[in-house]
Amino acid sequence: MFQSFEVLARPDQGPGRLADLRAELARAGLQGYLVPRADAHQGEYVAPRDDRLAWLTGFTGSAGFCVVLEDIAGVFVDGRYRVQVVEQVATCFTPVDWPEVKPGAWIRDHLNSGRIGFDPWLYTVGQIEELQKALDGSGVTLVPGDNLIDRIWPDQPAPPMAPVRAHPIEFAGEPHGDKRARLAAELSKAGHSAAVLTLPDSIAWLLNIRGADIPRNPLAHGFAVLHADASVALFMADAKLEAVRGHLGPDVQQHDPQDFLPYLATVDAPVQLDKGSVPVAVRQTLDDAGIAIHWGPEPCALPKARKNAAEVAGMVEAHLRDGAAVSQFLAWFDDNATSGITEIDAVTTLEDCRRASNALLDISFDTISGTGPHGAIMHYRVTEESNRTLARGDLLVLDSGGQYQDGTTDITRTLPVGDMGTEERTAFTRVLQGMIAVSRLRWPKGLAGSHIEAIGRLPLWMAGQDFDHGLGHGVGAYLCVHEGPQRLSRVSDVPLEPGMILSNEPGYYRPGAFGIRIENLIVVENAPALPGGDDHREMLQFTTLTYAPIDRRLIMHDLLSPQERDWIDAYHAECRARLSARLDDQTRIWLERATAPL
Numbered sequence: 001m002f003q004s005f006e007v008l009a010r011p012d013q014g015p016g017r018l019a020d021l022r023a024e025l026a027r028a029g030l031q032g033y034l035v036p037r038a039d040a041h042q043g044e045y046v047a048p049r050d051d052r053l054a055w056l057t058g059f060t061g062s063a064g065f066c067v068v069l070e071d072i073a074g075v076f077v078d079g080r081y082r083v084q085v086v087e088q089v090a091t092c093f094t095p096v097d098w099p100e101v102k103p104g105a106w107i108r109d110h111l112n113s114g115r116i117g118f119d120p121w122l123y124t125v126g127q128i129e130e131l132q133k134a135l136d137g138s139g140v141t142l143v144p145g146d147n148l149i150d151r152i153w154p155d156q157p158a159p160p161m162a163p164v165r166a167h168p169i170e171f172a173g174e175p176h177g178d179k180r181a182r183l184a185a186e187l188s189k190a191g192h193s194a195a196v197l198t199l200p201d202s203i204a205w206l207l208n209i210r211g212a213d214i215p216r217n218p219l220a221h222g223f224a225v226l227h228a229d230a231s232v233a234l235f236m237a238d239a240k241l242e243a244v245r246g247h248l249g250p251d252v253q254q255h256d257p258q259d260f261l262p263y264l265a266t267v268d269a270p271v272q273l274d275k276g277s278v279p280v281a282v283r284q285t286l287d288d289a290g291i292a293i294h295w296g297p298e299p300c301a302l303p304k305a306r307k308n309a310a311e312v313a314g315m316v317e318a319h320l321r322d323g324a325a326v327s328q329f330l331a332w333f334d335d336n337a338t339s340g341i342t343e344i345d346a347v348t349t350l351e352d353c354r355r356a357s358n359a360l361l362d363i364s365f366d367t368i369s370g371t372g373p374h375g376a377i378m379h380y381r382v383t384e385e386s387n388r389t390l391a392r393g394d395l396l397v398l399d400s401g402g403q404y405q406d407g408t409t410d411i412t413r414t415l416p417v418g419d420m421g422t423e424e425r426t427a428f429t430r431v432l433q434g435m436i437a438v439s440r441l442r443w444p445k446g447l448a449g450s451h452i453e454a455i456g457r458l459p460l461w462m463a464g465q466d467f468d469h470g471l472g473h474g475v476g477a478y479l480c481v482h483e484g485p486q487r488l489s490r491v492s493d494v495p496l497e498p499g500m501i502l503s504n505e506p507g508y509y510r511p512g513a514f515g516i517r518i519e520n521l522i523v524v525e526n527a528p529a530l531p532g533g534d535d536h537r538e539m540l541q542f543t544t545l546t547y548a549p550i551d552r553r554l555i556m557h558d559l560l561s562p563q564e565r566d567w568i569d570a571y572h573a574e575c576r577a578r579l580s581a582r583l584d585d586q587t588r589i590w591l592e593r594a595t596a597p598l
Contacts, residue, residue, distance in 0.1 A: 001351060002216075002363045005344055007383045009058040014090035017056050018073055020152040025070070031114030032107070032140075033148055035066040040121040041200050041221060042277050044482050045214050045365075048157040052149040055156075058088045061379055062482075066093070067103055072110055076103060079468025080378040083511055104134020113139030118280075120144035125283050126275035144280060162212035164220045164240045166247040169208070171406050171478065173310025176208040177230070177251065183299050184230035193268040195299045197224040199277050201479050202300035207232070207252060209244055210478065216365050217480050218403060223260045225267065226299065235260040265289035274298035304476070305486050306499040311407075311477040312523060315501060318407025318478075319521065319545045323575070324582035325353040325402075326411060326548040331590035337396075337417045342389050343369040343382040346398060354402050364401035364408050364481040371396045371417070375515030378469055378507070392418035395428075397515045401481055410481050410503055411546050412519035416553055427508045428516050428554040433459040434506035435518050436567045438471070438488070438542065442527050445538040449492035449502075456488070456506045465508055472503040475521055496540060500524045504542070520546035547575045549594040557598055569597045 025033055035057075039050035044062050054060045057073075061081040067074045076098035077085045085095045096106060107116070118128070132142050150156060169175060183206070187195055197203050200219035204210055211220025222236030232252045234241075241254055248254075255263060264271075264285045269292035273282065277298050286293055307315070329350045336345075347367045354360045370380040371390050375397040382388075390396060394417040401410035414428060434456040443452055449472070454461075456471040472488030475481055485494040488502055496502075505519030527541035549572060557565070572595035580588050 001348060003347055003351060003366050005347075005382060005384050005387070007385050008054065008060050008381075009088040011058045011088060011090040014056070014058050015092045017152065018068065018092050021056065021068055021148060022070065024148045024151055025068070025117070028117060028145070028148065029115065030117045030143065031111060032067060032069045032116035034116060034118040034123065034142075035068060035149060036122050037062070037064050038122055040279055041198055042124060042279075043200065043214060043217070043219070044480070045217050047160045047214055047221070049159055052147075052153070055153060056149060057093050058090065059085050060088060060381065061085070064098070065103075067107060067116075069107070069110055074103075074106055076101070076106075082468075083377045084379065102134060104131050107135060107140060108138045111138075111140055115141055115143045117143050117145050117148065119147040120280035120284060122147070123280055124276060125273070125278055125280055128280050129275070144284070160213035160221060161237060161239055162220065163242065164209050164211045164236070164244050166244050167204070167208045167210050167478070168405070171310060171314045172208045173308040176206060177249070179206050179208075179303070180226065180230040180232060180251070183226060183303065184228050186299065187226070187228045187272065190272070190294070190296070192270050192272045192294055192296075193228050195226045195272040196264070196278055196282055197226060197298070197300065198279060198282070199298060199300070201476060201483065202298060202304060203234070204479060205304040205476075206300050207234070207248060209247070211240065216362055216403070218361070218478060219480070222257065225263065233263060235263070261285045265291070267291065270294045272296045272299065274301075301485050302494075302497075304479075305474060305483065306497055307477055307501060307523070308499065312499065312501075314406030315408070315477055315521075315523070315545055318402070318404040319409055320547065320578055320582065321357050321359060321404065322354065322402050322409040322411070323547040324579050325357060326350070326400075326413070327575075327579055327583060327591055327594075328353045328356075328587050330413070330415070330549060330594065331587045333415060334590065334594075337390060337415070338392055340389055342387050343371055343374065343396075344384075344387045346390075346396065347382065347400075350398070350400055359404050360402050361405060362403040364403045364410060368397060368399035368412075370515060372514060373512045375414075376509040376511045376513060378509060378515070378517075390417045393420065394418075395420065395424055395514045395516060397517055399517060399519065403478065405478055408476055408478055408481055409546070410475060410519065410521055411548060412505055412517045413548065413551065414516045414518060414554065415551055420554060422556075424514055424516070425554050425556050426559070427465070427510075428518075429556040429559045430459040430463055430465070431506045431508050431516050431518055432550065432555065432568075433560070433564060435504055435520065436564050438504045438506075439520070439522065439544060440563070440567060442539050442541045443496075445540055446495050448495050449486065449488040450490050453488045453490050453492075456504065460506070460508060467507045467509060469507065472505055472522075475501045475503060477501070496524050498524050498526055498540065501545070518550060520544050544571070544574075547571075547578050549575055549591065552594070552596075552598065555598065560598075565598050572597070
């Protein structure tokens, strides 16, 4: 099994660890300390060594941070985690609703003056500038320094050292030499000598390599400097690179990670940095060396987001393989849902179905398998202690995905256990209507996720309902299941472009009762012209990548428009056409029933 079910959050350990941290604060002459979720690479998922927020507080969500002061410690989480954080942290920690409550304002409310420490490797330039601006005039200053959590963590795991492997050209679609030359030409055009890369997925994409330093994400920890002559200085442990020296070639020079900052102090100016990803430590080094900085976007982010034809083709194949595995699971679920199975049974059976293809390299995140009230915890992680037996009348939210060499998948289906009530079916239908609306959408080129995200919420809004997560996130091609900068979110200003892959996942959550989410992955494509349309106006559309049945038993047919009915029937016809040949006879018969017209 890739997934494990041990209990990771131990609230009882929090008070002692918080007391130890406050003792370090006193020794360092600090009145506070910032503890982020992120590592030096600003990844959403971190290696065990870097899981400092969870170690201190017990909170295991993938986003959040803690501000420790002398008499209060706030754990800041967004709407996805507000139920979870209360269950995972001890009472010595205070949950704070973020981003509604900003850390600067919260600190000003609880501290009149003093020094707050932070690790300059774990915060970006943009984050610290924003926080310092909010604290201006408060008498509170931010002080970079050593990591105080590392001082008090006696059994902190060692840094990950998984081997790096080459990503085949048939899946990458472009040699890394061509990628380097293309990006280097942009640097030269802008008059920049180099760009600093600190995001592992950017380095993996640029050099066509993959690793295993991070659970669920095929990444290798390292840093890189892309020069305007298309050469790259790669700062990664030598032991990781044994298998890819020939692949990287002479224009990619390997250096020890300890040499990263000294190397930066020697590069020619100006150097391009991204405030949203580069650590404060990098800026400090360049400033101390007198090297001019140009602030600009991370150079790999948009090229990586715009998937090429080979990457899209790989994602199509990965999703068909994955859809067949999910269909096999759904057939099993229908036979066993009311026979006393548990949340863990659902996770292990689904992983077995994916493994049967002999192509699964990992799951793309820990499967969310939440039934009844657990379904309302958006990022619920089932453990041996929380494992719940499915009961009649429950809904099961099953959010899962796979990592295959040709692509990354992410799919959510909400499943009934026995007969369901009108309230649950009505909410499910509204969520489905939002997903259909986004799937059918056409829009003028140049719009960002913030311009169209509301379309997926409209059916819920009209009923006075909503959900506290974004409508969709970007997805990598055998990379991170959460990829920027593209998003379907009210805060996203990045225009959507052909080749970008996103999730489409509206939901609804009734705390203490049930949860609903339906998710497909979609790819942005050019939309064909329509009769009577504006000849001068370029339009885009989404094409669905995910194929697996949506449970028809939960749909309130009389709430659907004719167009929505047609979409569901056409989608299910595509499921039959694309998946049937990949299934055994028994599952194929089940699929025919599950995808029958409404």
